[in-house]
Amino acid sequence: MMARTEPTVTYRKLPSQGASLLGRSRLYAGPDHLLHAEAAGFIETYKRFYFKDIQAFVVVRTGYWSFEHVALGLCAVACLTLGAAFAASGxxxxxxxxxxxxxxxxxxxxxLVLSLLAGPRCRCAIRTAVQTERLRALSRYRRSVRLIESLRPLIEQAQGHLAGAANAPATPAVTEPARPVGEQPAPGASGASETGADSPGS
Structure with a gap:
């Protein structure tokens, strides 16, 4: 009797990457779901969100300046000033x-320059019928909006084109910083997301 082999799932790496004290995270697009991968040390966790279950993406713009910018700026000023003083001493x-x-x-x-060019930071979450999960891989506002827009056709294909989808906003509307600035509504959803341990592969 021949052993049954599982079909290979092909993942496409999305332009997203987040890093924090808790580890690193990335997003991958599968044939019918979004895979959120998080790595902390030697431990990796994977969560799957099926396109047919996604109800919305919530994007919160947290502001342009951050502790990272202040720390890099102070470090640059201190190092360059002290270096210039040493050079002048002869x-x-x-x-x-x-x-x-x-x-x-x-x-x-x-x-500092690269961080400023990347634009303001944000917090992004994905919403299904049973949960709202933080997507740490999306930490820049402009990149998050572009990525969500690239996923819209896949979600519409999985859920079908609803009558009100044409009237949905193309991107989250900015109202004020540090508050939920909008949602990226999916064309419709029902059911629950699933959590799996399939690692991305090709």
């Missing part, structure tokens, strides 16, 4: 310290 014994401080300060400046 002490040959401080040349290595001047070089190290200059490199660290330059790295902080580059990190």
């Amino acid at each position: 002490d040959p014994g401080l040349e290595w310290a001047t070089a190290v401080l200059g490199l660290v300060g330059l790295a902080c400046v580059v990190g």
Whole structure:
């Protein structure tokens, strides 16, 4: 008797990545569901949200500046100022310290510029009939809106085109920072999301 083999599920990596003290997270699109992968040390967890069950994406814009920006800015100013002072002293014994401080300060400046170019931060959650789950992989507002829009055709295909879908807003409407600024409604949903342990593969 031949052994039964499970069909291979192909996942597409989505442009999303989040990192925190709890670990790293990413999003993958499967043929009929969204896979949220989180890694903390040697432990990885996977949650599946079927397109037919998704009711809405909730996006909360948390503001442009953050602790990350302040920390990078202060570090850059401190390192570059101290490095300039060492260089002005003319002490040959401080040349290595001047070089190290200059490199660290330059790295902080580059990190600050890249973070500012990425735009304001946000919190994103996915809503089904039975739960609202935080998506830590989506932490930038503009990227989150673009990704949600790219998932809309897949959700509409799974749920069918409802009469009111054409009147749904294309993107979350910004009203005020640090409050729920809108929802990305799915064309309709029923049922519950499922949690699985299938790792992304190809």
